Amino acid sequence: MDSREEESEHENEAPSFWTAERQRADARRRRRMRLRLLEREQLKRFHARFRMRRELFTRILSDMCSNNRYFTQKPDCTNRLRHSPLQKVMAAIRVHGYGCCFDSADEVIKIGGSSIRWATMEFCETIVRVYKEQYLRDPTPDDISRLLSENKARGFLGMIDSLDCMH
Template sequence: MSHANLMNNYFNLNSVYTEEDFRRRFRMRRHVFERLLCDVQQVNLYFRQKRDRAGRLGFSPHQKVTVALRMMAYGSPADLIDETYGMFESTCLDTLEQFCDTIVQVYKDEYLREPNQEDLNRLIRKAEDRGFLGMIKSLDCMHWDWKNCPTG
């Protein structure tokens, strides 16, 4: 039932929530979610739906990826996810661990690396076009005075 609700709310053609709602709640666009979903299913069998020993379908790939993303995006504890998605706390934690390991495996060469000079030039151009000069130097934010800093 939680899979059907998730699909009806976010993924079906006439879903309850709009694309803007999806982006706000998932912190990404739907097509990015679907790319992640496809990629993790191809690499890790954990994210494919399986039947248990009684022949019942287990959690869907959509449910597993949603749980992992919600835990990361909102810092939601596993026991809260348990109540919302009907997935036991231990399964939520296993799902999060599998997701993180798989994301690193799939995307480390493309996204999880130090930027090269071409990357830096592209980032600088994009930031300057938006009026944010000196962006690369500010990434660590160490030169900013922050009035609410507990040690500042």
């Protein structure tokens, strides 16, 4: 038997466990790299995509991570890291900002629809819990008088209940 016959004999063999494991690890690494590139691309066009300043987004992201364990990146049962906090918050904000369904955001963010649904529910609960005292309160009499004077200057007298005239 010459060396060519030996090589062709080895080519027909099934790949070993270590070869298959290396291929799976390479595929995971390539997926993580594509995901990082996607996240960088999302951040480049940040204001156009999310309609908020990047500083506000990073503040919300850090508040989500520090106040809700769901927004920390954890390994699954096979010890592979699951979705990043950035992916989860981006998905939740995208669903709220565009009013789209959960399944339509999964193509962009690369998370399944059920994971986006869960991230959106956790996001809403955490937003209310963290920002309720500061931002989600009833207006004080000083707030109402300030809003009325601002609206009067704009030409909208007495328009305190219309959200269209409050920005």
